[in-house]
Amino acid sequence: MTKAERDPHTGRMTTGHEWNGITELNTPVPKPVWFFLTLGTLCAVIMWILFPTWPTVESYTKGLLGVDQRSSVEESLKNAAGYRADWTTTLESADVAALQADAAIMAHVGKTGPRLFEDNCAACHGVNATGAKGYPNLVDDQWLWGGDPDAIMETLRVGINAPHQQTRNSLMPAFGRDGMLSVEQRRQVVSYIQSLSTSPGADLEKVAPGKEIFIDHCASCHGADGMGLEASGAPNLTDDFWIYGGDIQSITETIYNGRQGWMPHWEGRLSVADRKLLTLYILELGKDPK
């Protein structure tokens, strides 16, 4: 071991080690490193004092500020509800007709409705509420379960074929798959259904026997005249509105497999005010479809 000596180039002392003529500088840790290390430790200690940090035997240190993320989120939710209370209380208590006449409420509906609809409804019914195959158009004047505000509110609350205790049930049987109607019978009834509406291509010879099958198998839900029944959510077959398509192929498929469309229930996920706001929003969209 050599003696620690001053290095002529840097002016620093060496460690005193020497390996085959190579010596090592004993440079102290730079001042800025000490500075930031101390500062960081100091900040950490202050944070430990102010915020929840260390576990103790039975609990944890709560910190002087008493910060708790759960209570802060509850508080901000409560504050937000407070800001909105001036119009949401009216929304909850007043009936829909009165609300539709209230310009201030409808202005809120116009602002909040689109966000609420996009987050919850647009995935199926589309951003403009015009629906898609299997998902009803909400801006036409055809409603499976009734288009008055109370009926819409109820559909939103319990859903259709949803896992809600009081859900609306509407199950069209699979006449083909479950062997209730033969191929020929299905062809006949498809022709009859086409003849009810303006769907082109009906085989006129099959319409008459098709009508008999319709009366026997379909009329209990869709009505003897095919006009549908709101009580069972059965669609009107005589108009131009089709949920699953009105061409011969789609109707055939519907009769073969049946249809058991599912609308989720929103009770428990959306508040009464939210659901009423959506009802108002949909009714407003229906007045002036985009």
Next chain:
Amino acid sequence: MLNNHAKLERNAIGFVIAIILVGSIGGLVEIAPLFTIDDTVEDAPDMRLYTPLELAGRNIYIREGCYACHSQMVRTLRDEVERYGPYSLAVESKYDHPMLWGSKRTGPDLARIGNKYSDQWHTAHLINPRDVVPESVMPRYAWLMRSELQYDDMDLHLKAMRNVGVPYTNEMIENAVADTLRQATPDANNAFDVFERYGDETNLRYFDGDRRAVTEMDALVAYLQILGRLTDAAGAMPQETAKISDEEPGQ
């Protein structure tokens, strides 16, 4: 003191002891909180288990890397609670091995997606997301509909879960393979046995609408429909929170 390290460095035993001491700080910080876990993490006695079909769906969720774009964690922030629902609790992922909280949201959070949309929607969306959400950037997963689910080893999956603390019973493990088929085939013999083992809330459906086979789509949709539905603990939280903050001094 700063110049005394030379002494320590020249004493082998002393240096080893110093290393162990410093290293154990890290261990202590990670282990010590576990002793207070009963006081800091809420319990959910009503929580039900993943059925074999849902567990298979979870495995597909992991396999396809869904967690890379979807989180399963509603944070304690107002905008998240208003959009997704009650914030997530630790107890909700107690049967998740591994947990799938995620840290990146290219798509929306899925912690509360169960029952929000129909099976039909999920199936259509996984086949081609653009069919139902035109502006979506999610990839297609259409092959899930075509590939049959491999479920002949579901009993082993349940066993593995039991080894890490999920309380599956012997009966559940013995019937795991049959239950997978039953849950996705409500018309099958003894299908309702699934209710007995996993509770009346269990979904028993042809999830993908195809009655001929149990596909990977069935399993994944069954899993998605149970997300956030294993326990109602989160929905009952505000009162609990009030109770906790009452006990805190200085509030």
